[in-house]
Amino acid sequence: MNFHLLLLAVVDGLSYASLLFMIALGLTLICGVFGVINVAHGSFYAIGGYSAATVMAWLLPDDASVLVLVCALLGTAVLVGGALGALLERGIMRRFQDRDPVLQLLVTFAVFMILENLQRMIWGSTPVNAGALAGRMGTVELLGVTFMRYQLLVVPGIALASFVGLQCLLRYSITGRKLLAVIHHREVATALGIDAARMGLMTFALGGALGAVGGALSVPMTTFVPGVAADMVVASFAVIATAGLGQITGALIASILIGLARALAVYTLPELEVVMPYLMMVAVLLVRPSGLFSVAEARRI
Template sequence: MNLNLFLLAVVDGLSYAGLLFLISLGLTLICGVFGVINVAHGSLYAIGGYSAASLVAWLMPQAPPTWMLVAALFVSSIVVGAALGALLERGLLRHFQDRDPVLQLLVTFGAFMVLEDVQRMVWGATPVNSGEIASRLGTSELLGVTFMNYQLMLVPAVALLAYGGLQFLLRHSVAGKQIVAIIHHREAATALGINAARVGTLTFALAGMLGALGGALSVPMTSFVPGLGAEMIVTSFAVIATAGLGQITGALVAAVLIGLARSMAVYTLPELEVVMPYLMMVLVLLIRPNGLFTVAATRRI
Protein backbone atom coordinates (compact mmCIF):
# COMPACT_ATOMS: atom_id res chain seq x y z
CA MET A 1 0.00 0.00 0.00
CA ASN A 2 1.46 3.36 -1.06
CA LEU A 3 1.24 6.57 0.98
CA ASN A 4 -1.77 7.95 -0.91
CA LEU A 5 -3.84 4.83 -0.36
CA PHE A 6 -2.76 4.73 3.28
CA LEU A 7 -3.94 8.33 3.83
CA LEU A 8 -7.24 7.59 2.10
CA ALA A 9 -7.74 4.54 4.29
CA VAL A 10 -6.95 6.44 7.49
CA VAL A 11 -9.28 9.36 6.73
CA ASP A 12 -12.08 7.04 5.60
CA GLY A 13 -11.56 4.92 8.71
CA LEU A 14 -11.63 7.87 11.11
CA SER A 15 -14.73 9.30 9.45
CA TYR A 16 -16.54 5.98 9.67
CA ALA A 17 -15.33 5.57 13.26
CA GLY A 18 -16.86 8.94 14.18
CA LEU A 19 -20.27 7.87 12.92
CA LEU A 20 -19.98 4.45 14.53
CA PHE A 21 -18.96 6.01 17.83
CA LEU A 22 -22.03 8.29 17.96
CA ILE A 23 -24.35 5.32 17.54
CA SER A 24 -22.38 3.15 19.97
CA LEU A 25 -22.36 5.93 22.55
CA GLY A 26 -26.16 5.92 22.72
CA LEU A 27 -26.19 2.13 23.04
CA THR A 28 -23.59 2.29 25.80
CA LEU A 29 -25.67 4.77 27.81
CA ILE A 30 -28.82 2.68 27.58
CA CYS A 31 -26.88 -0.47 28.41
CA GLY A 32 -25.44 1.18 31.52
CA VAL A 33 -28.74 2.52 32.88
CA PHE A 34 -31.14 -0.26 31.83
CA GLY A 35 -28.81 -3.21 31.35
CA VAL A 36 -30.46 -4.02 28.01
CA ILE A 37 -29.28 -3.95 24.39
CA ASN A 38 -31.68 -1.60 22.59
CA VAL A 39 -32.09 -3.03 19.08
CA ALA A 40 -34.48 -0.20 18.18
CA HIS A 41 -31.54 2.21 18.40
CA GLY A 42 -30.69 1.31 14.80
CA SER A 43 -34.04 2.71 13.68
CA LEU A 44 -33.27 6.02 15.40
CA TYR A 45 -30.08 6.20 13.34
CA ALA A 46 -32.03 5.60 10.12
CA ILE A 47 -34.89 7.96 10.94
CA GLY A 48 -32.41 10.66 11.95
CA GLY A 49 -30.78 10.39 8.53
CA TYR A 50 -34.07 10.30 6.63
CA SER A 51 -35.55 13.28 8.50
CA ALA A 52 -32.36 15.32 8.04
CA ALA A 53 -32.35 14.56 4.30
CA SER A 54 -36.01 15.57 4.02
CA LEU A 55 -35.41 18.89 5.78
CA VAL A 56 -32.36 19.65 3.64
CA ALA A 57 -34.29 18.78 0.46
CA TRP A 58 -37.02 21.19 1.52
CA LEU A 59 -34.51 23.98 2.19
CA MET A 60 -32.33 23.39 -0.87
CA PRO A 61 -34.51 25.19 -3.49
CA GLN A 62 -34.30 28.35 -1.36
CA ALA A 63 -30.48 28.28 -1.73
CA PRO A 64 -29.66 28.90 1.95
CA PRO A 65 -26.05 29.28 3.15
CA THR A 66 -24.11 26.08 3.75
CA TRP A 67 -24.01 26.66 7.51
CA MET A 68 -27.80 26.72 7.55
CA LEU A 69 -27.97 23.34 5.84
CA VAL A 70 -25.48 21.86 8.32
CA ALA A 71 -27.51 23.35 11.19
CA ALA A 72 -30.63 21.77 9.68
CA LEU A 73 -28.92 18.37 9.83
CA PHE A 74 -28.14 18.81 13.50
CA VAL A 75 -31.46 20.34 14.58
CA SER A 76 -33.62 17.79 12.80
CA SER A 77 -31.66 14.85 14.17
CA ILE A 78 -31.59 16.20 17.72
CA VAL A 79 -35.33 16.93 17.81
CA VAL A 80 -36.38 13.67 16.14
CA GLY A 81 -33.92 11.53 18.11
CA ALA A 82 -34.82 13.01 21.50
CA ALA A 83 -38.56 12.70 20.84
CA LEU A 84 -38.39 9.10 19.62
CA GLY A 85 -35.98 8.08 22.36
CA ALA A 86 -38.20 9.47 25.11
CA LEU A 87 -41.28 7.91 23.48
CA LEU A 88 -39.64 4.47 23.36
CA GLU A 89 -38.75 4.64 27.05
CA ARG A 90 -42.02 6.04 28.37
CA GLY A 91 -44.36 4.18 26.04
CA LEU A 92 -42.64 0.82 25.85
CA LEU A 93 -39.51 -0.14 27.76
CA ARG A 94 -40.62 1.34 31.10
CA HIS A 95 -43.36 -1.29 31.26
CA PHE A 96 -40.75 -4.05 30.95
CA GLN A 97 -38.20 -2.55 33.33
CA ASP A 98 -38.12 -5.43 35.80
CA ARG A 99 -38.75 -8.24 33.33
CA ASP A 100 -36.33 -10.83 32.00
CA PRO A 101 -33.52 -9.23 29.92
CA VAL A 102 -34.32 -11.58 27.04
CA LEU A 103 -37.89 -10.27 26.98
CA GLN A 104 -36.60 -6.69 27.02
CA LEU A 105 -34.36 -7.49 24.06
CA LEU A 106 -37.30 -9.00 22.16
CA VAL A 107 -39.43 -5.94 22.90
CA THR A 108 -36.80 -3.59 21.48
CA PHE A 109 -36.49 -5.87 18.44
CA GLY A 110 -40.25 -5.62 17.94
CA ALA A 111 -40.01 -1.83 18.15
CA PHE A 112 -37.22 -1.94 15.58
CA MET A 113 -39.39 -3.91 13.14
CA VAL A 114 -42.30 -1.48 13.57
CA LEU A 115 -40.06 1.54 12.99
CA GLU A 116 -38.57 -0.12 9.90
CA ASP A 117 -42.08 -0.34 8.43
CA VAL A 118 -42.71 3.28 9.36
CA GLN A 119 -39.61 4.28 7.39
CA ARG A 120 -40.86 2.39 4.34
CA MET A 121 -44.29 4.04 4.56
CA VAL A 122 -42.92 7.56 4.92
CA TRP A 123 -39.82 7.52 2.70
CA GLY A 124 -40.36 4.45 0.50
CA ALA A 125 -37.58 2.26 -0.87
CA THR A 126 -35.89 4.88 -3.08
CA PRO A 127 -32.33 5.73 -1.92
CA VAL A 128 -32.12 9.05 -0.05
CA ASN A 129 -28.98 11.20 0.02
CA SER A 130 -27.88 14.78 0.79
CA GLY A 131 -24.51 14.73 -0.94
CA GLU A 132 -24.71 18.38 -1.97
CA ILE A 133 -23.95 19.44 1.61
CA ALA A 134 -20.63 17.60 1.56
CA SER A 135 -19.71 19.06 -1.81
CA ARG A 136 -20.58 22.60 -0.68
CA LEU A 137 -18.07 22.41 2.16
CA GLY A 138 -15.28 22.00 -0.39
CA THR A 139 -12.07 20.02 -0.28
CA SER A 140 -8.60 20.20 1.29
CA GLU A 141 -5.29 18.76 0.21
CA LEU A 142 -3.20 16.69 2.61
CA LEU A 143 0.22 15.43 1.47
CA GLY A 144 -0.90 15.59 -2.13
CA VAL A 145 -4.21 13.79 -1.53
CA THR A 146 -7.52 15.66 -1.85
CA PHE A 147 -10.19 15.05 0.80
CA MET A 148 -13.68 16.40 1.36
CA ASN A 149 -13.77 18.83 4.30
CA TYR A 150 -16.98 17.22 5.47
CA GLN A 151 -15.31 13.84 5.86
CA LEU A 152 -11.89 15.10 6.93
CA MET A 153 -12.94 17.69 9.52
CA LEU A 154 -16.65 17.92 10.30
CA VAL A 155 -17.51 14.30 11.13
CA PRO A 156 -14.51 13.61 13.43
CA ALA A 157 -14.97 17.02 15.09
CA VAL A 158 -18.64 16.35 15.88
CA ALA A 159 -17.80 12.92 17.29
CA LEU A 160 -15.10 14.39 19.57
CA LEU A 161 -17.43 17.21 20.66
CA ALA A 162 -20.11 14.64 21.51
CA TYR A 163 -17.58 12.66 23.55
CA GLY A 164 -16.35 15.73 25.41
CA GLY A 165 -19.86 17.05 25.96
CA LEU A 166 -21.09 13.76 27.39
CA GLN A 167 -18.08 13.46 29.70
CA PHE A 168 -18.71 17.00 30.93
CA LEU A 169 -22.41 16.25 31.45
CA LEU A 170 -21.75 13.08 33.43
CA ARG A 171 -19.07 14.63 35.64
CA HIS A 172 -20.23 18.21 36.22
CA SER A 173 -24.03 18.33 36.02
CA VAL A 174 -26.67 17.15 38.46
CA ALA A 175 -28.48 15.14 35.78
CA GLY A 176 -25.22 13.52 34.71
CA LYS A 177 -24.28 12.55 38.26
CA GLN A 178 -27.72 11.03 38.69
CA ILE A 179 -27.20 8.94 35.55
CA VAL A 180 -23.83 7.75 36.89
CA ALA A 181 -25.42 6.89 40.24
CA ILE A 182 -28.13 4.82 38.54
CA ILE A 183 -25.50 3.02 36.45
CA HIS A 184 -23.41 2.12 39.52
CA HIS A 185 -26.25 1.03 41.80
CA ARG A 186 -29.87 1.61 40.86
CA GLU A 187 -31.39 0.56 44.20
CA ALA A 188 -29.06 2.71 46.30
CA ALA A 189 -29.56 5.71 44.02
CA THR A 190 -33.34 5.35 44.24
CA ALA A 191 -33.13 5.07 48.03
CA LEU A 192 -31.22 8.37 48.09
CA GLY A 193 -34.11 10.11 46.35
CA ILE A 194 -33.05 10.00 42.69
CA ASN A 195 -36.04 9.68 40.34
CA ALA A 196 -35.02 6.61 38.33
CA ALA A 197 -37.95 6.98 35.90
CA ARG A 198 -36.97 10.55 35.01
CA VAL A 199 -33.32 9.55 34.62
CA GLY A 200 -34.40 6.71 32.33
CA THR A 201 -36.35 9.06 30.08
CA LEU A 202 -33.45 11.52 29.99
CA THR A 203 -31.02 8.71 29.10
CA PHE A 204 -33.17 7.42 26.26
CA ALA A 205 -33.68 10.95 24.91
CA LEU A 206 -29.94 11.61 25.03
CA ALA A 207 -29.13 8.26 23.42
CA GLY A 208 -31.75 8.91 20.74
CA MET A 209 -30.17 12.28 19.97
CA LEU A 210 -26.75 10.67 19.53
CA GLY A 211 -28.08 7.88 17.32
CA ALA A 212 -30.10 10.24 15.12
CA LEU A 213 -27.14 12.63 14.92
CA GLY A 214 -25.04 9.76 13.58
CA GLY A 215 -27.67 9.18 10.91
CA ALA A 216 -27.83 12.87 9.99
CA LEU A 217 -24.05 13.01 9.61
CA SER A 218 -24.11 9.87 7.45
CA VAL A 219 -26.73 10.96 4.94
CA PRO A 220 -24.44 13.35 2.98
CA MET A 221 -21.99 10.47 2.49
CA THR A 222 -24.26 7.40 2.27
CA SER A 223 -27.47 6.64 0.42
CA PHE A 224 -30.12 5.62 2.95
CA VAL A 225 -32.22 2.60 2.04
CA PRO A 226 -34.43 0.30 4.12
CA GLY A 227 -32.34 -2.04 6.24
CA LEU A 228 -29.42 0.33 6.77
CA GLY A 229 -30.33 0.74 10.45
CA ALA A 230 -29.96 -3.01 11.01
CA GLU A 231 -26.47 -2.98 9.49
CA MET A 232 -25.30 -0.12 11.70
CA ILE A 233 -26.78 -1.49 14.92
CA VAL A 234 -25.06 -4.85 14.44
CA THR A 235 -21.72 -3.13 13.85
CA SER A 236 -22.34 -0.98 16.94
CA PHE A 237 -22.83 -4.15 18.98
CA ALA A 238 -19.35 -5.18 17.88
CA VAL A 239 -18.00 -1.84 19.16
CA ILE A 240 -19.55 -2.03 22.63
CA ALA A 241 -18.69 -5.73 22.97
CA THR A 242 -15.08 -4.97 22.05
CA ALA A 243 -14.89 -2.04 24.46
CA GLY A 244 -16.90 -3.59 27.30
CA LEU A 245 -20.45 -2.70 28.26
CA GLY A 246 -20.86 0.80 29.68
CA GLN A 247 -17.37 2.01 28.68
CA ILE A 248 -17.63 5.46 27.05
CA THR A 249 -13.93 6.06 26.42
CA GLY A 250 -13.56 2.41 25.51
CA ALA A 251 -16.30 2.81 22.89
CA LEU A 252 -14.34 5.67 21.32
CA VAL A 253 -11.14 3.62 21.14
CA ALA A 254 -12.96 0.51 19.87
CA ALA A 255 -14.79 2.54 17.20
CA VAL A 256 -11.47 3.95 15.96
CA LEU A 257 -9.86 0.50 15.89
CA ILE A 258 -12.78 -1.07 14.05
CA GLY A 259 -13.15 1.88 11.68
CA LEU A 260 -9.48 1.79 10.72
CA ALA A 261 -9.44 -2.01 10.39
CA ARG A 262 -12.51 -1.94 8.14
CA SER A 263 -11.06 0.85 6.01
CA MET A 264 -7.72 -0.91 5.61
CA ALA A 265 -9.58 -4.03 4.51
CA VAL A 266 -11.47 -2.02 1.88
CA TYR A 267 -8.20 -0.90 0.28
CA THR A 268 -6.23 -4.13 0.67
CA LEU A 269 -8.60 -7.13 1.12
CA PRO A 270 -12.11 -6.00 0.07
CA GLU A 271 -13.57 -9.45 0.66
CA LEU A 272 -12.91 -9.00 4.42
CA GLU A 273 -14.60 -5.60 4.70
CA VAL A 274 -17.92 -6.90 6.05
CA VAL A 275 -16.47 -9.36 8.54
CA MET A 276 -13.56 -7.25 9.82
CA PRO A 277 -15.46 -5.64 12.77
CA TYR A 278 -16.59 -9.06 13.95
CA LEU A 279 -13.17 -10.65 13.51
CA MET A 280 -11.74 -7.93 15.74
CA MET A 281 -14.51 -8.45 18.27
CA VAL A 282 -13.92 -12.20 18.39
CA LEU A 283 -10.17 -11.79 18.77
CA VAL A 284 -10.62 -9.33 21.65
CA LEU A 285 -13.23 -11.46 23.42
CA LEU A 286 -11.05 -14.56 23.18
CA ILE A 287 -8.37 -12.70 25.14
CA ARG A 288 -10.57 -10.48 27.32
CA PRO A 289 -14.10 -11.97 27.54
CA ASN A 290 -15.54 -8.82 29.16
CA GLY A 291 -14.05 -6.40 26.64
CA LEU A 292 -10.87 -4.34 26.41
CA PHE A 293 -11.73 -1.75 29.06
CA THR A 294 -13.93 -3.58 31.53
CA VAL A 295 -12.45 -3.71 35.03
CA ALA A 296 -13.07 -6.36 37.64
CA ALA A 297 -15.97 -5.58 39.94
CA THR A 298 -16.95 -6.97 43.33
CA ARG A 299 -19.85 -9.36 43.10
CA ARG A 300 -22.87 -8.47 45.24
CA ILE A 301 -24.43 -11.42 47.08
Protein backbone atom coordinates in the same frame (compact mmCIF):
# COMPACT_ATOMS: atom_id res chain seq x y z
CA MET B 1 0.46 0.19 -0.18
CA ASN B 2 1.95 3.62 -0.95
CA PHE B 3 1.73 6.66 1.31
CA HIS B 4 -1.25 8.27 -0.47
CA LEU B 5 -3.32 5.09 -0.27
CA LEU B 6 -2.42 4.74 3.38
CA LEU B 7 -3.52 8.33 4.03
CA LEU B 8 -6.80 7.68 2.21
CA ALA B 9 -7.38 4.57 4.29
CA VAL B 10 -6.68 6.40 7.54
CA VAL B 11 -9.01 9.31 6.76
CA ASP B 12 -11.76 6.98 5.50
CA GLY B 13 -11.32 4.83 8.60
CA LEU B 14 -11.53 7.79 10.99
CA SER B 15 -14.60 9.13 9.20
CA TYR B 16 -16.37 5.76 9.40
CA ALA B 17 -15.23 5.37 13.02
CA SER B 18 -16.79 8.75 13.86
CA LEU B 19 -20.16 7.70 12.47
CA LEU B 20 -19.95 4.32 14.18
CA PHE B 21 -19.01 5.95 17.47
CA MET B 22 -22.02 8.29 17.39
CA ILE B 23 -24.34 5.30 17.14
CA ALA B 24 -22.41 3.19 19.65
CA LEU B 25 -22.26 6.12 22.09
CA GLY B 26 -26.03 6.30 22.47
CA LEU B 27 -26.30 2.54 22.62
CA THR B 28 -23.55 2.34 25.26
CA LEU B 29 -25.26 4.99 27.37
CA ILE B 30 -28.57 3.09 27.33
CA CYS B 31 -26.81 -0.19 28.09
CA GLY B 32 -25.01 1.38 31.02
CA VAL B 33 -28.22 2.64 32.63
CA PHE B 34 -30.67 -0.14 31.77
CA GLY B 35 -28.37 -3.11 31.10
CA VAL B 36 -30.34 -3.95 27.96
CA ILE B 37 -29.26 -4.07 24.32
CA ASN B 38 -31.63 -1.70 22.54
CA VAL B 39 -32.10 -3.23 19.08
CA ALA B 40 -34.43 -0.35 18.16
CA HIS B 41 -31.41 1.97 18.31
CA GLY B 42 -30.73 1.15 14.67
CA SER B 43 -34.08 2.70 13.76
CA PHE B 44 -33.04 5.95 15.49
CA TYR B 45 -30.05 6.03 13.15
CA ALA B 46 -32.12 5.36 10.02
CA ILE B 47 -35.00 7.71 10.82
CA GLY B 48 -32.54 10.43 11.84
CA GLY B 49 -30.84 10.15 8.46
CA TYR B 50 -34.07 10.05 6.47
CA SER B 51 -35.52 13.02 8.37
CA ALA B 52 -32.35 15.07 7.91
CA ALA B 53 -32.32 14.29 4.18
CA THR B 54 -35.95 15.42 3.91
CA VAL B 55 -35.17 18.73 5.62
CA MET B 56 -32.11 19.20 3.37
CA ALA B 57 -34.33 18.69 0.32
CA TRP B 58 -36.56 21.53 1.55
CA LEU B 59 -33.71 23.92 2.32
CA LEU B 60 -31.17 23.27 -0.44
CA PRO B 61 -33.24 24.78 -3.30
CA ASP B 62 -33.51 28.04 -1.29
CA ASP B 63 -29.73 28.55 -1.37
CA ALA B 64 -29.46 28.44 2.41
CA SER B 65 -26.00 28.96 3.89
CA VAL B 66 -23.87 25.98 4.87
CA LEU B 67 -24.15 26.93 8.55
CA VAL B 68 -27.95 26.94 8.37
CA LEU B 69 -27.90 23.57 6.62
CA VAL B 70 -25.61 21.98 9.22
CA CYS B 71 -27.71 23.38 12.08
CA ALA B 72 -30.88 22.10 10.40
CA LEU B 73 -29.25 18.70 9.85
CA LEU B 74 -28.24 18.33 13.50
CA GLY B 75 -31.34 19.99 14.93
CA THR B 76 -33.67 17.69 13.00
CA ALA B 77 -31.79 14.62 14.17
CA VAL B 78 -31.75 15.72 17.82
CA LEU B 79 -35.48 16.46 17.83
CA VAL B 80 -36.51 13.29 16.02
CA GLY B 81 -34.13 10.97 17.86
CA GLY B 82 -34.83 12.52 21.26
CA ALA B 83 -38.58 12.24 20.75
CA LEU B 84 -38.37 8.60 19.61
CA GLY B 85 -36.12 7.68 22.51
CA ALA B 86 -38.39 9.36 25.05
CA LEU B 87 -41.48 7.68 23.57
CA LEU B 88 -39.80 4.27 23.66
CA GLU B 89 -38.82 4.64 27.30
CA ARG B 90 -42.03 6.23 28.55
CA GLY B 91 -44.43 4.15 26.52
CA ILE B 92 -42.80 0.71 26.51
CA MET B 93 -39.49 0.15 28.31
CA ARG B 94 -40.66 1.55 31.64
CA ARG B 95 -43.27 -1.21 31.76
CA PHE B 96 -40.55 -3.85 31.31
CA GLN B 97 -37.98 -2.29 33.64
CA ASP B 98 -37.75 -5.24 36.03
CA ARG B 99 -38.51 -8.02 33.56
CA ASP B 100 -36.17 -10.66 32.20
CA PRO B 101 -33.39 -9.15 30.01
CA VAL B 102 -34.29 -11.56 27.19
CA LEU B 103 -37.85 -10.22 27.21
CA GLN B 104 -36.52 -6.65 27.13
CA LEU B 105 -34.37 -7.54 24.13
CA LEU B 106 -37.35 -9.07 22.33
CA VAL B 107 -39.44 -5.95 23.05
CA THR B 108 -36.79 -3.66 21.53
CA PHE B 109 -36.58 -5.98 18.52
CA ALA B 110 -40.36 -5.71 18.07
CA VAL B 111 -40.09 -1.91 18.22
CA PHE B 112 -37.30 -2.09 15.63
CA MET B 113 -39.53 -4.04 13.24
CA ILE B 114 -42.40 -1.57 13.74
CA LEU B 115 -40.16 1.43 13.09
CA GLU B 116 -38.61 -0.29 10.08
CA ASN B 117 -42.04 -0.69 8.48
CA LEU B 118 -43.03 2.85 9.46
CA GLN B 119 -39.89 4.09 7.75
CA ARG B 120 -40.84 2.21 4.56
CA MET B 121 -44.36 3.69 4.70
CA ILE B 122 -43.05 7.26 4.94
CA TRP B 123 -40.01 7.23 2.63
CA GLY B 124 -40.64 4.13 0.52
CA SER B 125 -37.78 2.16 -1.02
CA THR B 126 -36.28 4.98 -3.09
CA PRO B 127 -32.61 5.67 -2.17
CA VAL B 128 -32.18 8.92 -0.24
CA ASN B 129 -29.11 11.07 0.39
CA ALA B 130 -28.04 14.67 1.00
CA GLY B 131 -24.75 14.69 -0.88
CA ALA B 132 -25.24 18.28 -1.99
CA LEU B 133 -24.41 19.47 1.54
CA ALA B 134 -21.00 17.81 1.49
CA GLY B 135 -20.43 19.18 -2.01
CA ARG B 136 -21.14 22.74 -0.89
CA MET B 137 -18.43 22.57 1.75
CA GLY B 138 -15.80 21.96 -0.89
CA THR B 139 -12.52 20.13 -0.59
CA VAL B 140 -9.20 20.54 1.19
CA GLU B 141 -5.76 19.15 0.33
CA LEU B 142 -3.82 17.21 2.95
CA LEU B 143 -0.28 16.01 2.17
CA GLY B 144 -1.03 15.93 -1.54
CA VAL B 145 -4.38 14.15 -1.25
CA THR B 146 -7.71 15.92 -1.75
CA PHE B 147 -10.49 15.25 0.75
CA MET B 148 -13.98 16.58 1.27
CA ARG B 149 -14.07 19.06 4.15
CA TYR B 150 -17.22 17.41 5.42
CA GLN B 151 -15.54 14.02 5.70
CA LEU B 152 -12.20 15.28 7.03
CA LEU B 153 -13.33 17.96 9.49
CA VAL B 154 -17.06 18.08 10.17
CA VAL B 155 -17.87 14.43 10.93
CA PRO B 156 -14.87 13.71 13.22
CA GLY B 157 -15.25 17.14 14.83
CA ILE B 158 -18.89 16.56 15.79
CA ALA B 159 -18.13 13.05 17.06
CA LEU B 160 -15.28 14.35 19.23
CA ALA B 161 -17.43 17.23 20.51
CA SER B 162 -20.18 14.75 21.43
CA PHE B 163 -17.70 12.61 23.36
CA VAL B 164 -16.27 15.59 25.26
CA GLY B 165 -19.74 17.01 25.93
CA LEU B 166 -21.05 13.72 27.32
CA GLN B 167 -17.98 13.28 29.51
CA CYS B 168 -18.41 16.79 30.91
CA LEU B 169 -22.10 16.13 31.53
CA LEU B 170 -21.38 12.95 33.46
CA ARG B 171 -18.42 14.23 35.46
CA TYR B 172 -19.12 17.89 36.19
CA SER B 173 -22.90 18.33 36.35
CA ILE B 174 -25.38 17.41 39.05
CA THR B 175 -27.55 15.61 36.50
CA GLY B 176 -24.57 13.58 35.35
CA ARG B 177 -23.70 12.57 38.91
CA LYS B 178 -27.27 11.46 39.50
CA LEU B 179 -27.11 9.42 36.30
CA LEU B 180 -23.86 7.78 37.41
CA ALA B 181 -25.48 6.93 40.74
CA VAL B 182 -28.35 5.21 38.92
CA ILE B 183 -25.86 3.32 36.75
CA HIS B 184 -23.90 2.17 39.80
CA HIS B 185 -26.89 1.04 41.88
CA ARG B 186 -30.44 1.96 40.92
CA GLU B 187 -32.07 0.95 44.21
CA VAL B 188 -29.64 2.87 46.41
CA ALA B 189 -29.90 5.94 44.14
CA THR B 190 -33.69 5.84 44.45
CA ALA B 191 -33.43 5.52 48.24
CA LEU B 192 -31.25 8.65 48.26
CA GLY B 193 -33.99 10.62 46.54
CA ILE B 194 -32.87 10.45 42.92
CA ASP B 195 -35.72 10.15 40.43
CA ALA B 196 -34.52 7.06 38.58
CA ALA B 197 -37.49 7.15 36.20
CA ARG B 198 -36.60 10.68 35.14
CA MET B 199 -32.96 9.64 34.63
CA GLY B 200 -34.13 6.75 32.48
CA LEU B 201 -36.26 9.03 30.33
CA MET B 202 -33.35 11.44 29.88
CA THR B 203 -31.02 8.57 29.01
CA PHE B 204 -33.25 7.18 26.28
CA ALA B 205 -33.87 10.65 24.86
CA LEU B 206 -30.15 11.46 24.83
CA GLY B 207 -29.24 8.05 23.43
CA GLY B 208 -31.88 8.37 20.71
CA ALA B 209 -30.62 11.84 19.81
CA LEU B 210 -27.03 10.59 19.49
CA GLY B 211 -28.10 7.69 17.29
CA ALA B 212 -30.16 9.98 15.06
CA VAL B 213 -27.27 12.44 14.77
CA GLY B 214 -25.14 9.54 13.56
CA GLY B 215 -27.68 8.93 10.81
CA ALA B 216 -27.87 12.62 9.93
CA LEU B 217 -24.09 12.82 9.63
CA SER B 218 -24.08 9.71 7.41
CA VAL B 219 -26.69 10.80 4.89
CA PRO B 220 -24.52 13.43 3.11
CA MET B 221 -21.88 10.72 2.46
CA THR B 222 -23.92 7.56 1.92
CA THR B 223 -27.22 6.58 0.36
CA PHE B 224 -29.95 5.42 2.70
CA VAL B 225 -32.03 2.43 1.60
CA PRO B 226 -34.32 0.07 3.55
CA GLY B 227 -32.20 -2.20 5.72
CA VAL B 228 -29.51 0.35 6.56
CA ALA B 229 -30.63 0.37 10.20
CA ALA B 230 -29.84 -3.31 10.71
CA ASP B 231 -26.36 -2.98 9.21
CA MET B 232 -25.32 -0.13 11.48
CA VAL B 233 -26.84 -1.42 14.70
CA VAL B 234 -25.04 -4.75 14.25
CA ALA B 235 -21.76 -2.90 13.66
CA SER B 236 -22.38 -0.81 16.80
CA PHE B 237 -22.98 -4.03 18.76
CA ALA B 238 -19.49 -5.10 17.66
CA VAL B 239 -18.12 -1.84 19.08
CA ILE B 240 -19.70 -2.16 22.51
CA ALA B 241 -18.87 -5.87 22.71
CA THR B 242 -15.24 -5.08 21.89
CA ALA B 243 -15.07 -2.19 24.36
CA GLY B 244 -17.27 -3.63 27.13
CA LEU B 245 -20.78 -2.63 28.17
CA GLY B 246 -21.10 0.95 29.41
CA GLN B 247 -17.52 1.95 28.48
CA ILE B 248 -17.78 5.35 26.76
CA THR B 249 -14.05 5.98 26.30
CA GLY B 250 -13.63 2.34 25.37
CA ALA B 251 -16.32 2.71 22.70
CA LEU B 252 -14.35 5.60 21.17
CA ILE B 253 -11.14 3.58 21.03
CA ALA B 254 -12.92 0.46 19.75
CA SER B 255 -14.67 2.51 17.03
CA ILE B 256 -11.32 3.89 15.86
CA LEU B 257 -9.73 0.44 15.81
CA ILE B 258 -12.63 -1.09 13.90
CA GLY B 259 -12.89 1.86 11.52
CA LEU B 260 -9.19 1.77 10.65
CA ALA B 261 -9.18 -2.02 10.28
CA ARG B 262 -12.18 -1.89 7.97
CA ALA B 263 -10.68 0.89 5.84
CA LEU B 264 -7.33 -0.89 5.51
CA ALA B 265 -9.21 -4.03 4.47
CA VAL B 266 -10.99 -2.06 1.73
CA TYR B 267 -7.63 -1.07 0.18
CA THR B 268 -5.78 -4.35 0.73
CA LEU B 269 -8.24 -7.24 1.19
CA PRO B 270 -11.67 -6.05 -0.03
CA GLU B 271 -13.23 -9.46 0.57
CA LEU B 272 -12.71 -8.97 4.33
CA GLU B 273 -14.29 -5.50 4.50
CA VAL B 274 -17.68 -6.65 5.80
CA VAL B 275 -16.41 -9.19 8.31
CA MET B 276 -13.43 -7.24 9.69
CA PRO B 277 -15.36 -5.63 12.63
CA TYR B 278 -16.67 -9.03 13.69
CA LEU B 279 -13.30 -10.72 13.32
CA MET B 280 -11.86 -8.10 15.68
CA MET B 281 -14.76 -8.56 18.08
CA VAL B 282 -14.33 -12.35 18.16
CA ALA B 283 -10.56 -12.01 18.66
CA VAL B 284 -11.08 -9.69 21.61
CA LEU B 285 -13.84 -11.75 23.22
CA LEU B 286 -11.75 -14.91 23.03
CA VAL B 287 -9.13 -13.20 25.18
CA ARG B 288 -11.34 -10.90 27.30
CA PRO B 289 -14.97 -12.10 27.27
CA SER B 290 -16.20 -8.93 28.99
CA GLY B 291 -14.48 -6.55 26.55
CA LEU B 292 -11.17 -4.71 26.31
CA PHE B 293 -11.98 -1.93 28.78
CA SER B 294 -14.32 -3.68 31.22
CA VAL B 295 -13.55 -3.40 34.91
CA ALA B 296 -14.21 -5.81 37.74
CA GLU B 297 -17.63 -5.27 39.27
CA ALA B 298 -17.89 -5.18 43.03
CA ARG B 299 -20.06 -7.90 44.55
CA ARG B 300 -23.32 -6.50 45.90
CA ILE B 301 -24.46 -7.68 49.31
